[in-house]
Amino acid sequence: MTPTNSAALLTEPKAHPLKVESTPYPTAADGEIIVKVASTAINPMDWYIQILGEQLFSWLQYPYIGGSDVAGTVVEVGPNVSKFKVGDRVSGLTAGFDARSGGFQNYVVLKEKIVVSIPDDLEFTEASVFPLGISTAACGLYQKDFLALDYPSVDPKPNGKTLLIWAGASSVGTNAIQLAVASGYEVYTTSSPKNFEYCKGLGASRVFDYNSPTVTQDIIEAFKGKTSAGAYAIQIGSRKPVFEVISKVEGNKFVACAMEPADVPEGVQAKMVFAGTIKDNEVGSLIFDQYLPAALAQKKFQCLPKPLVFGHGLENIQGAIDLGKSGSVSAKKIVVTL
Incomplete structure (x- = not known):
């Protein structure tokens, strides 16, 4: 039975607040995986898109699902995926500007090239703070x-x-x-x-x-x-x-x-x-395949800034974005658990 999916989305340019609605469960294409999101982080891009809309990116399609940083569990692997299997704990960059790959939803499609397996002792909240920052x-x-x-x-x-x-x-x-x-x-x-x-x-x-x-x-x-x-x-x-x-x-x-x-x-x-652009050249593999797995396993890379958990559930995404936009958070990364 196909799981049900929901997202916190922008129904139209500059809409506020985000609306939590049912959205289609995604399909994994070649080189892609589907991840059940456990934690997603907030970035300046999220409030800039909401404030500026088409002035910032005229090509965005609405309803739009934002969110660039996710950590969670692999629930499906697409064709020609060798790096991951169902049940793996991962962290990744969404890197797309379409509904399939926005992080503010329960199930998201990620390209395996910009995803890394995370150690069992690394919390999902900590693992969601770095993908966009490191990329x-x-x-x-x-x-x-x-x-x-x-x-x-x-x-x-x-x-x-x-x-x-x-x-x-x-x-x-x-x-x-x-x-x-x-x-x-x-x-x-x-x-x-x-x-x-x-x-x-x-x-x-x-x-x-x-x-x-x-x-x-x-x-x-x-x-x-x-x-x-x-x-x-x-x-x-x-x-x-x-x-x-x-x-x-x-x-x-x-x-x-x-x-x-x-x-x-x-x-x-x-x-x-x-x-x-990291998904389109050798730097994606350099970071997510060659450097991060060993650096995370050997505790040579710190997952920072430390997560500031704003709340649990998609309905808390807007409040987390508003907090980030306020400029009152320093040396912390605002995250929401799902």
């Missing part, structure tokens, strides 16, 4: 047309280069620091002072207060005698200081941006990251 981080760090860094390993060797990551306590920053350190890079990052120790615990060697009036000059000074591996500008408003730093240091002058680059100085290259 966005990895796209900027490893894709050949971005920073093209050395690949991560559970036993990295220092390579003598220094990477700047602006907004280290953010979800993307949290994952980017861990990946860069696992790739052998020294990491400089920024945060508010209350998150300095958090960033150092991820492996950053220096943390700067991004609200300091001298932050740009302080980072340029710290880079003296160092070789730049480039930078990742994550926080809104960080392009200008990051471009200034990178224009004045020795080494790679490429900046991966979590937003559209603007006013890029001469001699600096910059490009916007889109996490979904």
Whole structure:
């Protein structure tokens, strides 16, 4: 008997609140699995889509099901899937913008390439915090047309280069620091002072207060005698200081941006990251097949930011989105259990 499926969906552009309704149970195509969602996380994209609608993505189809991060149990495997079997506990990136692959539903389709098995002692709430964060981080760090860094390993060797990551306590920053350190890079990052120790615990060697009036000059000074591996500008408003730093240091002058680059100085290259591209190139397999399984099993990768469980059930998705939109949550990832 086919299970019944429900979702928290946007019935039309800018609709508020999301409506919980019955939706079709999905079918797994080639290379896909169906996962019964146990935990799903909230991301800025979820409230931006709700607020801006067609101004942000004119091509979205409605009713629209959001949600990029899920953890749960495999209930079905599609043709040519060898990586997973029914009953496996997994975490994955939805990476689609259609009803089949939105995480805010009980049953979701995932592409096996961007899913990882999780250890038995890892809670689903913890496992749902990282897929979009690590995917966005990895796209900027490893894709050949971005920073093209050395690949991560559970036993990295220092390579003598220094990477700047602006907004280290953010979800993307949290994952980017861990990946860069696992790739052998020294990491400089920024945060508010209350998150300095958090960033150092991820492996950053220096943390700067991004609200300091001298932050740009302080980072340029710290880079003296160092070789730049480039930078990742994550926080809104960080392009200008990051471009200034990178224009004045020795080494790679490429900046991966979590937003559209603007006013890029001469001699600096910059490009916007889109996490979904990870499913279309070698970086998806690099992260979800080669790095994460061993790193999770050996506790070399921390599932952070820590989950802040907002509630249980699809009816709590809207409240969780509203909490994220309020900007009152720092160094935590809002999740809802299903």
